[in-house]
Every structure is written in C-alpha cells, then in structure tokens.
Amino acid sequence: MSRSSRLAVLLLGAGCFVPSLAFADTSVSAAGSTALQPLVQAAADAYQQSHSDIKISVTGGGSRTGLSLVSSKSVDLGDSDIQAPPGSDALVDHKVAVIGFSVIVNPAAGVTGLTKKQIQDVFNLKVKNWKDVGGKDQVITVINRPASSGTRAVFIKTIMGGATSLPPTLTEDATGTVVQKVAQTPGAVSYAAFSGTHNASGVIELAIDGAAATEPNVQDGKYPFWSYEHIYTNGPPSKEISRFLAFLETARAIMGKTGYILVGDMKVSENDR
Amino acid sequence: MVGVRAGKAHRDERIALVVLMSCSGIFVVAIALILGFLAFNGTELFWGDRYSLFSFLFSSDWDALNGHFGAAAFIAGSLVATGLAILIGGPLGVAIGVFFSELAPKRVASAFKPAIELLVGIPSVVYGWLGLTLLVPAIATTFHLPDGDSLLAAGIVLSIMILPTVISLSEDALRVVPVSLREGSAALGATRWETITRVLLPSASSGLAVAVILGVARAIGETLAVQLVLGNAAIFPTSLLQPAAALTSEIVMDMGDAPDGSGFKHALFSMALLLLLIAMGLILLIRFALRRRT
Secondary structure, three states: HHHHHHHHHHHHHHHHHOOOOOOOOOOOEEEEEEOOOHHHHHHHHHHHHHHHOEEEEEEEEEEHHHHHHHHHOOEEEEOOOOOOOOOOOOOEEEEEEEEEEEEEEEEHHHHEEEEEEHHHHHHHHOOHOOOOOHHOOOOOOOOOOOOOOHHHHHHHHOOOOHHHHHOOEEEEEOOOHHHHHHHHHOOEEEEEEEHHHHOOOOEEOEEEEOOOOHHHHHHHOOOOOEEEEEEEOOOOOOHHHHHHHHHHHOOHHHHHHEEEEEHHHHHHHHHOO | HHHHHHHHHHHHHHHHHHHHHHHHHHHHHHHHHHHHHHHHHHHHHHHHHOHHHHHHHHHEEEEEHOOOEOOOOHHHHHHHHHHHHHHHHHHHHHHHHHHHHHHHOOHHHHHHHHHHHHHHHOOHHHOOOOOHHHEEEEEEEHHOOOOOOOHHHHHHHHHHHHHHHHHHHHHHHHOOHOOOOOOOOHHOOOOOOHHHHHHHHHHHHHHHHHHHHHHHHHHHHHHHHHHHHHEOOOOOOOOOOOOOHHHHHHHHHOOOOOOOOOOHHHHHHHHHHHHHHHHHHHHHHHHHHHHHHO
8 A cells, every 4th residue: 555545544534533623712602583693793893892802603593593592502692583482481581672674665566655454465465466555557476584584473473463374475585585586576575674675776665554664763663564683691691791782782883884773762662563 | 574565564454444444434324313313303293293294295285383284385396396307308418418429529529528517516506596597587578477486497497407417327328338239230221310219228228217317316406596496485386387385495495493393393304304205216216227227
C-alpha cells in the first residue's frame, strides 16, 4: 500500500470519528419566528457592541419550533408570533414588540380598501371577482400562508373572526415569495408583515374598515391586523437575559428601521380589539 | 528485508480493513436509524393519534390544525406531476438516448454527452426558479389563467429534470447490447431503423425500464422545484391547469412550524414514510427488472 493511499484511508477514517467540538461560555441562544428574527438579530448586534462579554446567536425555524425549543431548554429564548399553548406553564411570556400586517392586493384588483366582512368573503371564496367588492372586473386569486404559519394564525384571529379553517388555495411559505407573487399575478390577494409590504413595489396595502395600514393606526387601535411578538423564556430570565430583553423592548430606532412598534407606544391592548 | 516489507504491508492492509469496515458500519447504522425513526414517527398518527390509515390515504380533507389529516390531495398531486413528467420525459429521454448511442456522429455525441451530464448538476432550485419566471407566466398567458402555478408546470419542470437521468441510462442500456446482435440484424438485411426498433430496444428493454424507473424516483422525491411552480394548494387535482400540492412540497412548507408531538407533525412524518415506501418499491422494481435480464 502506497504512502498516499494509506494517508487517504487514515483521513477517511478520521473523518468518520472526529466529534464536533463547540466552545461556548456566556452565550445566549434565540430561535423561532422568522417575522421576529430581524428585530432580535438587529438588537443582538447592537447589544453585543456595548456588551462584549455576551454572545447572542439568533436563528429562525418558525414560531412553534421556537416554542418547543425553549420548552425543552434547547435555546434560551423562544421567539414567537403566537401565544404559547395552554399547559406550557414553565414558559414566561415577554411581549417585546408589536408587529403590523397588511392585506395586500395586486393593483389590477382596483380596490384600495375593504371592510373586514369583505375580506372574510374573499378568503372564504364567497366572492370570486373584484367587481363584487367595488373593484374592477378581475378574477380574485387568493394566496394563503401554510397551515402552520404564525402570520396565518394572526390573520385568522384578527380578520377572519376566529374561523377555524380557510378553504385551500394557493399557498406560499415566505413573506418575500408572497409579496412577489401578489405583484406578479393580476387580481391576487394575500397578507404579510409591514416589514415586507411597506416598501414593496407592485402591491397595494388595503385599508381595513377605513383605516390605512400604518403604524399610527395600529397604535391608536383603528387598524385591527396586528399582533404582539413574544419572546419566551423557560422560567424567569437570568440577569443577563433580562438586561438584553429590556434593551430590546426599548430599542425604538431599531424597531422603526425593521418595521416593529414599541409595546409602550400602543394606546390599546390586545383585549380592546 | 522482503519479510519486513511483507509484514508491514500485511499490517497496513489490516488497518485499512478495520477503518473501511468501521466507516461502512457507521453508514449501515445511520441508514437503519433513519428507517427506524421514520417507521416509528410515521406510524404514530395511526397508533398514537388513532387516525385511520384509510382516511389518510383516501380522504382529501386536510385541515391539519383541526385534526383532519386526509393526504389524498398530496398523494394524487405527487403521482400526477410525476406521471406527467414520465409521460413527457420518458419517451423523449429514451429517444435522445437512442440518438446518441446509435445515430449521432461520434463528434456530436462526444460534444453533447458532457452537456447532458452538466444538466444533472444544475441545482433543483435553479430549475424551479426558471420554471417560476418563464414557464408559469407562459402557462398563465397561454391558457388565460390568472396564475400559471399548476400540475402542468410541475410536470414540465420535472420532465426536464429527469431527462439527463433517463438519457444517460438508456444510452448505457443500448451500448451494452452485444455487437453480434447488431451484426446479425444487419446481415439479415434489416435497415438501421428496423435494427433499432426490432432488435436493440427489445433487448435493452430491462435497462430502459431501469432508466425510466430511476426517472420516476427522481421526480417523485423532488421538492424545491415542485414547490415553486405547483402552487401548493391542498386541493384534489381534477385538472392539469389547477394548482395542487405534492407530498414533498407539503412536508417542506409545514415541517418547521408544525408543533412537535402533534397529529400535524405525525401526519407529515407519515407522508415522509409514504415517500420512503414508494422509493423502496421503485428500487424493488429495478431489481426485478435487472434480474429478468440476467
């Protein structure tokens, strides 16, 4: 056996057996909602600049994944668009921000605002043409988020009057795809977070019951399509984590830039809706 | 001196044997773990959640957050998209394989072969993206649909994706037909076309079957490209022009956010198990086809 082939075999063998090594001391891990991820990431970046002793890693995965990871103590912070289900008593809820969502339509629909009832009819497929809700003669193409999506859950809760399910339609699983699809498809309608829709071209954000999709309207309680963003800890947070959460909850500049609203700026609470 | 060398060589061989055996051992264990894990989680829906296997397979009532796990729409979506891909890509791939192995001048064949192999290496997201930006709008315009996401789009994208597999395998199947058969056919005065249709295709049939079956396997497991152009609507397919959903696309859309330990997650695992069983069935078919040849 030649020297080089022996080396190859040994390297191959080593490849099978090398354990993964990880060094971590004062680190905080966060995972979950992809809607909340940009805010937590931006806040973590800013916080680490002034606190070099703390290392915060932020990943996505989805709200329910975040909840299950923090329940099993696999991560320190579970980011979620939705409230933890009843029975997860160990989890402590921190409402860190408010996020607004828009119902978006393709300009060919010819509508700029709808009532809640009209939106319900559109998504229940009772209305099939925009002309029946004051728009142009254009077929409606409804695009939903997948069943497990947090955005869909908020939509159902705040707009669809708590309907248990929606009829099956086209489905896209990421904010970017949804916005692009609505912009491309004449008569398409869907919904996504402000951060993905405010600056998007080719889509119209609908006013709901006469209130435009703006941050001030969310704060005043005029616009109904919003939700709290939650960060869950398993048990009371440690001192370091508390400090980071306090920083996050008051980071007005970062929130403005990434499309969130301070909980402290809200003039209404979830129960008033 | 010779003895020392021989002893050293002997020791080297033993080390190599142990290392390689351990590596393949790990591989076998990994495969067994994957199978066991899927079998366990994929049947939990029926044991743990008491959902009926019949409803899972034959009902298209999918409302996963409310305990309805009828996967028929996804199963049908996967089968129709794959069937369409084979209908288009199978004959086309075999025909191109015949052309390269029998008819193409050497220079042409040697220029195209690398091109075909390159097609295998194109990531599926690229196929899906091209489908999304070129094919989907084209289908919408052609058929006057508001949106071109459809089984037809998925079938066409998949047919292109399986082409390289079908082409190279059918070419190989034809090349291994013994020269004596070709010569015999020519000696009997058969034309080139007669030789291909009456002699080569029949005698390469098992190899061609393998080519097509591997195409099926590739198509049914494809996820990303399908998800991009299929529309992901959990509706039982009744038309090629409607949006639909496939087993793979449904799994990838919801696996991240479906709550752990819920019937929802278990149903997704059952769909994954079903895909695995289909893949195993296809492999058995291939073995059967190859055994017939020998």
